Amino acid sequence: MVNADGQLYTIEGIAAALILLLSAFIVVNSTSVYTMGDTHISDMQLEVTGSDALNMMNTAPNSSVDKTPLQTMIETDDAAAFQTMFNNLVNNKTGADPDRIQFKANVTYQREDGSVGSIVLGKSSHPLVGGEHAVRVSDWVIVEKLPDCSDTYCTGKHAVLLEALLWRD
Amino acid sequence: MAGLNDDAQWIVLMGFIVSFSLFFIAILLNQSTVVGQTTAEAVSEFPKNDIRGVRDVIIQSAYLDDKDQFRNQTWVQNDIRNLSLDRHDAVVDFSSQSPSWNDPYTYVEIHYNNGVTAYNETWRSE
Numbered sequence: 001m002v003n004a005d006g007q008l009y010t011i012e013g014i015a016a017a018l019i020l021l022l023s024a025f026i027v028v029n030s031t032s033v034y035t036m037g038d039t040h041i042s043d044m045q046l047e048v049t050g051s052d053a054l055n056m057m058n059t060a061p062n063s064s065v066d067k068t069p070l071q072t073m074i075e076t077d078d079a080a081a082f083q084t085m086f087n088n089l090v091n092n093k094t095g096a097d098p099d100r101i102q103f104k105a106n107v108t109y110q111r112e113d114g115s116v117g118s119i120v121l122g123k124s125s126h127p128l129v130g131g132e133h134a135v136r137v138s139d140w141v142i143v144e145k146l147p148d149c150s151d152t153y154c155t156g157k158h159a160v161l162l163e164a165l166l167w168r169d
Numbered sequence: 170m171a172g173l174n175d176d177a178q179w180i181v182l183m184g185f186i187v188s189f190s191l192f193f194i195a196i197l198l199n200q201s202t203v204v205g206q207t208t209a210e211a212v213s214e215f216p217k218n219d220i221r222g223v224r225d226v227i228i229q230s231a232y233l234d235d236k237d238q239f240r241n242q243t244w245v246q247n248d249i250r251n252l253s254l255d256r257h258d259a260v261v262d263f264s265s266q267s268p269s270w271n272d273p274y275t276y277v278e279i280h281y282n283n284g285v286t287a288y289n290e291t292w293r294s295e
Contacts, residue, residue, distance in 0.1 A: 016188060019189070022192065023191055023195040026198075027198065109252075110247065110248045114251065116256075138218070138256070140223065140226035142230070142245060152238060153244070155239075156241050157233060157239070157241040157244060159246075160252075161252045161257075
């Protein structure tokens with residue numbers, strides 16, 4: 001015959017152990033969620049930098065100039081000017097050395113037959129090879145001439161979409 | 170109580186209350202991070218820049234002229250609809266109403282839907 005004197009202590013012990021285990025599990029389990037948010041934060045900062053840069057380029061320098069720098073660059077397909085200006089805007093920072101943001105920008109437009117065309121407007125020195133974690137920013141520009149043709153349709157006003165992929169090297 | 174000395178029942182009860190309150194606080198802590206995560210995800214999924222951009226260009230297009238040779242407004246508005254669908258995967262529709270003799274404002278009705286986020290606005294000129 002076993003002595004049954006300690007039954008309540010046993011039950012209490014098991015209940016306490018379960019509570020401790022569950023609490024520990026919940027606490028340990030919840031801390032792993034923090035890392036999820038972290039991965040998006042740098043993406044969002046890069047996206048803000050890029051879209052601010054495009055907005056600045058799509059603003060006329062003063063009220064007597066009616067075309068924005070971006071409009072002129074797209075109309076004349078001026079890749080060099082775009083690269084210089086965009087590179088300066090996204091990579092300048094306080095201190096001597098610049099940031100390491102790389103980019104590739106495309107202009108997408110619609111032809112008269114409704115098909116969609118795209119040209120590369122500019123890219124930075126490092127090519128996009130596929131392993132980078134890039135974010136996309138875009139801006140609409142109303143241009144007065146489409147890049148690759150010269151008939152009546154192309155010399156009228158058109159909305160084109162400038163898209164840039166940005167990543168940090 | 171199973172043949173035990175039951176003098177200290179209050180202590181046992183207090184022990185349970187304290188453990189359950191700790192347990193409850195642990196659940197609160199656990200849920201709070203989930204709330205933070207879903208909020209952060211909702212913020213990063215919301216296409217703020219896409220909507221701002223398309224809204225801006227739609228309002229600009231409402232003021233373009235549409236003469237016979239250069240059908241600027243028709244062309245620009247077609248471009249906005251098709252390029253939005255093609256590049257932003259978003260259905261964009263809009264219409265505008267010009268000022269009339271008893272209403273000096275321009276109104277632009279904007280609808281944007283990318284399957285996750287729907288945005289509708291009626292814009293009125295100042």
